[in-house]
Amino acid sequence: MLKKTILVENKSSISTKFNQLIIENELKKRTTPIEDIGFLVIDNQETFISLPSLNLLIENNTAVIICNKSHLPNGLFMNLNSHHIQQEIFKNQIDASIPLKKQLWQQTIVEKITNQGILLEKITGKKNNFDFLATKVLSGDTSNMEGVAASFYWKTFFEHNFKRERFGDYPNNFLNYGYAILRAATARTLSGSGLLNTLGIHHKSKYNAFALADDIMEPFRPIVDEKVYEIMQRYKELELNTEIKSELLQILTRTVYFKEEKSPLMVALQKTASSLQQCFTGERKKIKYPKLWS
Template structure:
């Protein structure tokens, strides 16, 4: 079932009654069945969330995203008991061999570079060499084709002079918001498949609680890039507002394509996460990434 995404930017209280989430603001009160909720973005310092409501949401695998004073997602609450054989899966993930992790990272970067090339061609109308770069990705991406591709990608992506930086100038703020939402959705899917987000394939920082999400989201980043490009064409604003945030949240329902079917992104991420779990348990050899365009 396609889950709902809720953005709260005003003072509100969130409680629960009869398995319904009750949202009260100064102007209205609404109720939503908790099992229908996939994501809640909390972007106001005076939002009250009751512990029972939080527990019901987490038990139903909803992701609670908390924004900081700069209105960018800053924290994430996830279900830590979302799979019936979670401990067994953790063991398989922890004991995964280095060659396996290198192969999984190679697959991931091939997908990312391929998707970047397709989107860049759509935007510029010109052929590029990204298929060639993808073909040169080695096990573990030891030759850093990801970095080579990123350099070429961002030089050509925007008409304006642009440098991709976490705390850089516009439109970095748009990209950062979109990537944070994508990261939360990826972490939710991985947790739902019984995987440990802290233990990445490639990302290894001891300060990163979502290293695996940062790995698996890489091929999906062009979805955010495409949306940001679209917003820049249609709006003059350079600061995030409610409308632009709502537009960026729509990436979660954007259609992607598997061989047998098409799927909303939030559902596709669950399929990708499940396939990764099967790679750890030896049931599969490749992560199941969808095509972003057909």
């Protein structure tokens, strides 16, 4: 079943009763079965949430995302015991060889560059050489084809003089919000597959608690880029508002395509996470990434 995404922007009280999440504010009272919720985004500094509510959400593997004063996702609550053979999976992940991790990163970057090329062609209407760049990605991407592709991608993607920065000017704020939601969704599914988000296949910063999520989300980033591009064509706003945040949250239910089926992104991420787990156990050699367009 497709899980719901709930955005809380007004000052609210969040409690639970009979496994129902109750969100109450001055405007309305909303009740939702906790088992139906995949993501809860809290974007109001005065919102109260009870510990029983938080615990039930986490036990249900709901990703609870807390936003900061700038309305950007800042923290994530997740289940630490979400798989029945957690320790065994952790051991396989920790024991993964360097050559295996380099091969998995190569696969990931090939998918990312391929998807960037497809999207860029859709937006500009012009052919590009991203397919060629993807064939040049080595094990571990030691030749940094990711950086080569990114340089051309961002110079071409937007019409105005754009520089991709974490704290940069518009539309970086839209991209950052979308990427943060994608990161949370990826972390949730990796955790649900029993994997340790802290231990990446490429990202290694000691300060990064979600290194693996940052690795696996890479091929999916063009979904956010596409949505931000669409928003810029339809809205004149330069700041995040309720409508734009709601638009960006729609990426979680966007359809993607596997060879044998199509599925919403949040379901596809589960398949990708499960395939990564099987790579660590030796059951398969490739991560199962979907095609972003049919």
